[in-house]
Amino acid sequence: MLNKSIKFLIENKLVAVLLLALFVAWGVVNAPFEWNTGSLPRNPVAVDAIPDIGENQQIVFTKWDGRSPQDIEDQITYPLTTSLLGIPGVKTIRSSSMFGFSSIYIIFEEDIEFYWSRSRILEKLNSLPAGLLPDGVNPALGPDATGLGQIYWYTLEGRDENGNVTGGWDLQELRSIQDFYVKYALSSASGVSEVASIGGYVLEYQVDVNPELMRQYNIGLNEVVKAVKQSNKDVGAQTLEINQAEYLIRGLGYIKKLSDLENAVVTSKDFTSIRIKDIAKVTHGPATRRGLLDKEGAEAVGGVVVARYGANPMEVINNVKEKINELSSGLPSKTLSDGRTSQLTIVPFYDRTELIQETLGTLDEALTLEILITIFVIIIMVFNLRASVLISGLLPVAVLMVFISMKLFNVDANIVALSGIAIAIGTMVDVGVILSENVLRHIDENDENLPMNTVVYNATAEVSGAILTAVMTTIISFIPVFTMIGAEGKLFRPLAFTKTAALTASLIVALFLIPPFAAYFFKKRNIKTTFSYVLNGALIVFGVLALIFGYPLGLILVAFGVVGFLSLKEKITSKRANIINIFVSAFAIIFLLAEYWRPLGVDRSILINLIFVGLICFGLLGVFTLFRNYYVRILNWALRNKLLFLSLPTAIVIFGVMIMRNTGKEFMPSLNEGSFLLMPTSMPHAGVEENKRVLQQLDMAVASIPEIETVVGKSGRTESALDPAPLSMYENVIQYKSEYILNEHRERQRFKVNEDGLFVLKDGSLVTNPNSEIEVEDDEYKASKITNPFSVTRAQLIPDDDGEYFRNWRPEIESPDDIWKEIVKVTKLPGVTSAPKLQPIETRLVMLQTGMRAPMGIKVKGQDLKEIEAFGVQLEDILKQAEGVKEEAVFADRIVGKPYLLIDIDRERLARYGITIEQVQQVIQVSVGGMVLSQTVEGRERYGIRVRYPRELRANPADLQDIYVPVEKGSPVPLSELATIRYEQGPQVIKSEDTFLIGYVLFDKLDGFAEVDVVENAQALIQQKIDNGDLIVPKGINYRFTGTYENQLRAEKTLSVVVPLALAIIFLILYFQFRSVGTSLMVFTGIAVAFAGGFLMIWFYGQDWFLNFSFFGENLRDLFQMHTINLSVAVWVGFIALFGIATDDGVVMATYLTQTFDKNTPETKKEIRASVVEAGEKRIRPCLMTTATTILALLPVLTSTGRGSDIMIPMAIPSFGGMLIALITLFVVPVLFSWTKEFQLKRTIR
Template identity: 25%
Template structure:
């Protein structure tokens, strides 16, 4: 293998012009790839999901569960590839969510669900539909409409019938959800006493309206050689058409029209929710949905290019105002990454100049950074893998430049030591020899680092989706860096370093370091057992310290907003009451916190059922100004801001608050089925028992230190006016249960008799009793029921009418009802907080038979990630040992070089502890990368010591002199690798949170590893080092003597 590396380097130098042009071509291709590369803030983390939405107007949760949800679940259960089946039944709505494995194509999953639901036995009028093909991060753009000339109902019609259509035409947009503003309808509000006076039934009114709105054709008529199509036009066009519909004629022949028995007007449909903004209680909002698999950056770019044309098509006086733009977060995170990149590269170049004491050499070495990154972009583009915040932000430019540093340092040193009396041609030969000398260690070092990333490709689930792009980026960039270091760096130096003798200038920093290192190294080699013992104690202490760090799944990405969920108690509040509370919340935040830019609230859910929510459920999108503009008392700390907000908002009675972020809560819901970072689910058959157990678990969680924002989702407490048919009494009047059911639906709930078409717009034509005759218990008891004999009987004579409490919502998972308790963890690590809560629940909760508790949310993902790390880390260590064995050829030498791994872990653990950073999957991946970096420096040092022993030096002389020679490259590579990640470790800007643990671990580990490696590794080699074997390097005794002479002279 070494011979192949030597040949590769020789070929690059001999064909240096070809090498140069090849690198230029790669640079151009990389720039093109960068332009084409999709970039996103977060990858799609959730598995494919298919939502089945069924609107069931007028029915309560119990009936919907029994008649709609369970039959659909029965059909959908067991679909191939299905991993979870959840549902929620609330008033008027059933939503079933089927989650599939990540390998199941979304189109196949949707097709299978569609086929299955066709077999469900459902009530008449219930038509399940599939939600559009969206991912977990579906919402990319929100806007609202304003106009001084249009009512909220008029704006809702513009949004629903004009803007939805225009936005759907944008590539990558799968749908638009309309929220806020009442939906227009034509209404026939019937007076029961007028019906009685005319002897007309409510069903006759409904049928007359329904049949009067139709058109038909009569074939065609031949006329003068032409075919005239015959059309009968009978569509209702306006209110007058409805008023003039004839129901029947009196015995005297007088027509009875709709206007004789009812009030006909335009009014709103029953609303499922409302949207408010700042001081406005009712605004019209549009939510643009992204098709699953589409790139949000490209779709938003297309959307914004279409916006001017869309705004031109709006009616005069209507304005479209943006509320939320995912592009803002993407741009802010990319700016954070860009700032870190710029700063990292600048620091690396400065350090190169300091260590090499030559600006030209530093610039040549730094060329590897852009080229290796562009090679990674080429690979990502060809593989179809989008770049994201984590994969870009975790690139360590110090790691990438590491190989080039070793190559440059060795060439400059050899040319300065041995090239003064040589001709340019001879110096070129010496340059090639110098390059070949470090070619093997460079390749083995890169292979070692790449090997540490390979186990990451075994990650599955959320961890795999987060970190596989990072691993692909780093592996391809490292391959690119190795390619450039072995080819372009020697070629560029051949153009600038061989024409005249090179004078090596010793950096003052290196000179000082060497001055300190010489005597201390000598002392450590005289007392190797002391040094080794100290290292063992340090490793043991770090292991003990690790148990006090705490753990979490992943630091939350700062989004620049707060997503505030408010749950009103009791859960049976009206929409009007919910709107009042929402107005108070918005006013409190806007008036008391100048840090807030705007507040958007949603009470309940949209009318299409895409977001199942009760009137008691509120969501508030709190858009924040940049942290640097906040008042000093919050110190740019979001936790302090949230604590202050919570204290003020808790003055509002009967409301529970839950603070999170917009994307974070969407991901939580997609991954666990509930919007919460920590969720306890209690499964069991009885709602009353589930609610009691839920309150007990919620109380325990609320008393657990670190667990905050505890919300127990109510299951019962919805007041219901129940109409129970007396079958025997109804039969005496010749009425069936179906007759009475139809009456209740039309008279009380209202039913759509037809559709009024206005151009391309369609509005329901509703028939129901006028409000005074259905809006109270007494009025409902007095509703007149038409009998076959023509007699009208009060409903109270045919049914038992009573008020009782029923279900507010019914959650189901895996075929069982469940209660949900959601919470956040603040001021404490996730793992220990949940473990404490679990221990108390297990001890204090008396679970009846057939009931169980399951903990999900971020805690579950953290536990799964820990299990994967527990497998991946040992695999990584085994791979490192194998590579080290292949590198040095002896097991003893491999073990000596492997000792740097625990030495690196010391600094990583201490860095996490000192910065109060929890151990997370990000820190775990950083630890994996750190091990590769640490071993690479060990290879660099030990390989040279082995080379000296091959040349006949004693073990003591080889270790001492070899350590002095390799001090500079070891110190350089480690320092530059650490400094390259320093901006990422120190940044607090939006988008930096997920990178910080990764950077902190590597920086801390490199500090301890470098300092200890320069002392512990020589001591270990002295005591346990292998015997010299067959020569495997490309150096020579004369060159080594020259290096030692140079070192001793300094």
Template identity: 20%
Template sequence: MILSDVSIRRPVFTAMLSLLLIVLGLMGLKRLGTDLYPDVSFPVVVVNTIYKGAGPGEIETQVIKPLEDAVAGISGVDKIHSFSRENVGTVVVSFTLGTALDTAVQDVRDKVGQAVNKLPTDADAPIVSRVDLSAAPILTYAVSADMTSQTLRKLLDDRIKPALAQLAGVAEVRITGGDTREIQVDIDLDKARAVGITPSQVSQRIGTENLNLPAGRLQLGPNELTVRAMGEFTSVEDLRKLPIARSGTGAQVRLEEIATVTDGVAERRTTARLNARDAVVLEIVKQPGSNTVSVSDAVKKTLAQMGPVVGQGFQATLLIDQSDLIRANTHEVWIALIFGGLMAVLIILMFLLDPRGTFISALALPTSVIGTFFVMYVLGYSLNQMTLLSLSLAIGLLIDDAVVVREAITHRLEQGEDPMSAASNGTRDVGLAVLATTLSLVAVFIPVAFMPGIVGQFFKQFGITISVAVLISLFISFTLDPMLSARFAKARKPGEVHHEPAVFRALRRFLEATENTYARILGWVLRHKWATAGLTVLALVLSFGAASRLGVEFMSAEDRSQLIVELQLPDSSNLAQTTERAAEAEVLLKKIPEITDIYTTVGPNGDVYKARMRVLTVGKDQRTKSIGTLKEEARALLVPNLVSTAITLSDPPSIEGLGDWYPIMVRVVGPDLTRVNEEAERVAGILRTLGTSDVRVDSNPAKPELQIQIDRARAADMDLSAGALAMQLRLAIDGDVSAKLREGTDETDIRVRLRQEDRATPERVRQLMVATPRGLHQVTDVAEVSLKNGPSVIEHENRERQVAVVSQLAKGAALGDVATKLKAAIAQKPLPPGYAIVYDGQMKSLDEQNDAFGIAFGLAFVFIYMVLASQFESFKHPFTIMVSLPLALVGALLGLVVTNYHLSMGAMIGVILLMGLVTKNAILLIDGALHHLREGDSVDEALLKAGPRRLRPILMTSAAMAIGMVPTAVGTGTGSEFRAPMAISVIGGVITSTFLTLLVVPVVFAAMEKLSFGRKKPRAAGTPSAPSVDAPAAHDRAA
């Protein structure tokens, strides 16, 4: 081959090429970012619109519907989901994967801009934003100190946040919890009514008085003097003394005479707690593409330095640290990669029995891996679980090409050729076969890189990385390996006695005995082809029957030493009641010894009747109980003791920032909400019988609300519009930030509203005064005030009302089994016209995964066939080789059954890897048989010669792969739940496929040859034939 011949003639040039690969690879490695997963992108755009004072019904009709209508026509929209809540409407627009996020954001922004004139005039302008998973916090701290909550919050805002925000790689510093200062003007309704002023008029008065305005300029000779009217409040006392109205006698009435002005704190709608104590939470978001580990280290160092400077017992307790998870995962994969590489080299030494040759072949391993880092850097990849996993899985493959080339060169050396000729001729002998086997591997992994859906997002870097690695190993086997063999190999002189260690002699005798035993078994198999075929079919049927018990899931749940507890109280519950219930849960959870910290958010997303708890445990290596067992213990403590509370326990999201991603999520969609709720309850009843837990119907039942229905006729008599009435009521009850108090660089909101006792009961609301062009009137003069039930949240799925039913899986249950039974049960009673069931969450992702892998398997099958047909110049021999594929599947599935794993995303990747591996082994076997056919042997004779000869490289490849996977299969470190099924499927598949390939493929090959019509007669002995990849059997070489 030209490439190998040039490498042999120019050794320095070849060495420099290899060194260049290593140098570039090391440079790339140094610059590669480190993350847990690849940077996946989901084209999702969110539109938020605040409409203060509006209920869910008004939000639905006046805000959500116009926005949904506007964005529905955008090209590429996959799903529109919306939430109508009190005061705010949210539209989530999901685009098909592959849509450019920037384009999607701009399209949504354009359509929303066109719809703004259809929204209420007093609604805020819609805010369009993108969902960016990289915006999920990489670090979360609970901060405490010996100071008030308000002082601590101000310290974080003024000193800690600026210091962290300027660090390289930090995109955002978020602070939640704690108290924020607010100047509160609480109006006494009776006193205000006595002087004839309403809360809205008070607010307007404060706003117009708190101004500094320019009044122009004065020309004083050659100088200019700016004139400013200074009216801003300089203190709270200034605000208290503000003249606000006149009494009946004409005397000035100051603000403090009708209202209490307090320098206080803003009302909370959410609160954070750490271990049953109020906390202020600090979250760090990194910039896209920056190194998570280095950013985290910089933040930790800065906080450690600031602690002593701040003093006062300042302490930042680390709750969530993505960098630790990344370190643990990458450490486990690096260990597996290094151990797998060493084991592969040891296995090759045991088979080659040539330390020098093994060393030459082993150089392909580090060169290929390091060279791949440079390509990863050029492509913008990172060191993450998927890219490192691809390299660790490829360890057994990266050395194969060099070993096959080296073995062919050794054969030439043993025939007496000089090293230069042996290196050139040996590489030429096997060049096409090595090229075919490598291209077969690439044909397997390229479809993986371009799978659709969320699975494709994860595995693109996996498929490309492993393909690049095996191509670099092919290049090394055609350049560095022949060059080193030509320079450092020794030729066997005629009659030379070869001395070797006793261990090598024992191994050689064992390998020779194995080859002889295999030759006898192969002879029996070829004499009893029908019996062999029958036994194979029987074994396949029994194996697939046993594997039918195998559960199917999307991704194996990982033990991250955390669990999530969600509490949901009745919708009418307030923040204080929910906080009290969360405190009860914290006390119960602390009874579990393995739990170390409990971080609670009460009122997530403004839903004050909900609480979300992140429960941290000791590391998995420090406890004997699995995280699943701890979840069951927590459930047993919480469910009986927390009354009127819906409780859900789950694992933390696989990808932080992805949000709630329930295993089971069923959306019931239809026009009538009552019927939708009925169908949702039916689905929930089915789910409770199918191996699930924490079944919940997110029906958002109606909650009591005080409705003020305007009498339009009476309001018209007073020239009062419904909007004006609503705005005055909102200001009186909820309050309005009418101005800000500026003190130096600090700005504090001034909120005006009625005092608490004047807005605490429906009766007091009825007594509110509203201003009209015809004077002051009581609310009941223009409206009816009554207690009624109204929706708390209204959800839409593709512009239809919907109710979601969600649940977790019971311990040991498989998602695929539950989903299949659920769909069958729902189908037994079809929904009425206009109603539909939409499957979401991990159920939907599992279906997408199955479709994606089905496409990948199909394309890999086609590509492998095309490569093999081109290599053998035959349409039939690729089928002979590919019969080994189902033989590998048997072992993979049985391995998962025996080890009690489900068929997950990781296991499927192991199966795809097997497709390339078993094809490679079959190529070696069939290529040798074809050579002997060309020399004139019969089919059985050709197989009996090729089989024992190809046994050693086949066993060597398979053993290197299987043993290299052992650390990953038995590992218990962080992320092992994802990696272990992959390794187990590979090990099981390698064992069965190797055994069956050596016996079944020859039978199929013989049958195909004998059934061929018009095959050319064998050539006579001595007829020239194509170069052989075969070398003499082991006992011939030892002679």
């Protein structure tokens, strides 16, 4: 069937052309990159920076304003949690009770559908038994989103015509605009789940009652409450028909202004009305705040846009930006005192678009460079321009087919998914190389002058089985990744899909599209001389035009044209012309690589980068050429000294296993997001003003670092169920500048410099870049104004394609880690805890998975909060001594640290006055805490009406004692007569899991240590303290380590079962190919050797001496980003990818060895070895080509520095190292094959 399909397409080339056109057009339409498709519609794959690996979670959020965490826990959280535990599919329930609200996180099993789980929760909430919760408390389901859905944060700021920040807007005014205009406008954008507000002041109508006047008029608080409630109401009274016209009747009674409320009647005696203004002061004022927003030291108002679950984040952000553009023209403006106009503007301070675009840009660049470098290898090693064009065309078409499959199967494009294509490029081209090499060989051996269709078909049919087997082993090797569960499954299953789709696409293109095109391209034609002259002349003309317009590659076209003319004039032979064209093409690709890759850095000249790229590409190919030239000699030696030779791969395997056992373990290398999230905490007793002061100090300190672009800090929570932060928790979103100034497409941009290398600004002033080595001593420059380089913006510089890149960072700042160290240095404030190094997305994922704000921690469970805290503090002291733990990052929750003022009511005293608990509590609630009784309706705006005592009568405990409680028959009684007021420390937040109270001890690891190793060290130290009696675990208390490392342990457990199973399946495929256990085992040795090679490369990366020298001033360890590599899931995925390709060379070699022995049937040891050498010599070229493409294609990945490279590099290292060492299998398989045949010969003779 396979061969019939191949033959059909060879004979019907138009079908192949139509298929190619379909794949290309459809793929371009679905491509996730921002390509200009012209008239083609765009339907791109959904795009995000990283997969959502958080738990399958829903939130039940319940507000109960003014209530303490203990009241919330006892009356809401605990009863609700026990009711929700019975929902089907629930894995665990986490909850937190804080001041004024309860958050319950229901974690479902992975296979439970997101919206199905929401419907089950709603069913349960609607059927709660009466009396389970206090009156007026209504639990609500949180937004249909996850914490990772927070994709766009912004502030509202006044800006002048030049975009400069202006004043003139008060915080209450900004908050009203945010709450009633901006919020609802952005909520209407497609894909938005909610928009939550933060910062500023929420306006309230405040009625501050005067207790003296109330006693004078004998009015109780309950009467004031009743009066306020009854003074704000509109009614409808049906209709009235007048003169046959129908009129709708409305009774107007809504409060529109302060005077409406002031004139509300409280009571009337003897025809005299007592109004609210007679006993109270009515004003506008701010509502109680539990969240603050600060931008670089100034209070701000803003919001956060949350994307709906399953929505395309990139598309949602674009929809939001469209709404902002629509909304901007309608936002208010005002004229300032200095005559400037201040226009209210929505200014983003966290926009995931940049991270997504830069991540895609990194992958786009890596794929482009991989394709270029693969084309170079093919041109040089195949040494046939037509064949090189055919094979090179395979890659982009196959990549476009992957985009089609991603769209069809709803696989999002992100750093991990697209990395599957990046690490598959080398393998994808292998099938084309093997096929084309065999076609060329058959054409050379076509002595019978068979038709080209027949020659190509025979060549394809001969290797189709081997190609199918090689691809199938690679695809099968990724089965373990598909079986991963939890976070690691969500992270890497998309990668397994894209790699499988890429290999399948390359197989389809190689077997069904390359043969018909090969039959066309390789067919000999008699081209008229006139046409050839015209063609070559056109090449020269186009080349010259390209040079005139500044495209150096025009030289290549000129060279092709000149060589063509020389060939036509018979000045050089056609064979020599072909060789010249091949080298010209190779040089062109080297030039493109040097221009776009720039491995030595964009600040180095194109010439230096060209030399380096040429040396590394031609150098590695030179090594492969030497390998090929000396292959027969080495093979003959190995066949004569089998035991001595085989000791080498054996030693490599043993060494590799030893390295594996001593390599550190972690879950995942972190993705560089281009921003940090600083999350320290203040002391639990700190109030709103103190937290505001500290937050502003933190923001101003961070903003003073030259590399920081913006810093916006948040204290407390946004108005969202997704943000349960207490007031003492800070979240400072820190955006740092890119290393080099970028253009609007997030690509490095060149700017004009003068002849001395100084940057020239639009105003004529000059800038010395401190990162350059230019020394300026001329008097001309001394007299000039030299601008500070760290205050320069892109708008001030002059774009120039022939200029230089402008570096934003100081010379001593070499990486984002250095910027973080600067942040840590300036944020050491008294009363503020340290914070682990976190990033926005990373933090949301960690909090979703573990409930903590750190990737590592200990969860302490118990029944008593004080015991949990005390034990946690003991663990904190021990953890600081553990090897690999960052001492300053260890912090145990101070659970019972919030000051409480308790009003302890004496029931005996109440009985004397005939007062109930309810009456006293209502007085306390209204007079001290205030009570929102109604809501004004002012157009689209709604404001609460609160009744309360004036601040001066409730500012301290002594004032509280003087609050009067009305007595039904008698004079009011002061609270001091009814209750005792005392201080006590209580919980700031009460956390629980499956109804058990919990506390956390957070910690972080030192650089250079692996997560799992640090946790194991800490576990061992704690156990040692317990065994020695230095630490006693109280009864009812238990602890366990938690964090992202658990994902690594789970993944390791899964892989320990599934990887052997996949290897067994690979072995079975090999067996079905060769029908021989012995031959299959020989090929299988390639996996063991490559496996060891991968670990050898990991070991080399961690050795300071390896490649520790400079090339043109660039240290090669820095160039290839060499540092200690821990054994993460990403590395294991790299090894799994390696398993699939490690057998490819062995399959090709063993196939031809079998065919050679079937043809030759040697009868002596000498003939056996000769046959082995003959087979090896004929198959060494395609094997080296496939290995070279795999190795060289990974070089751009290994040197990449953009967003996402942190994840791509660990996945590429095993394949790079494994395939380098796997070259030895080109000797191992022939040697083992020869040994087997020689042993069989001996048995036959005997």
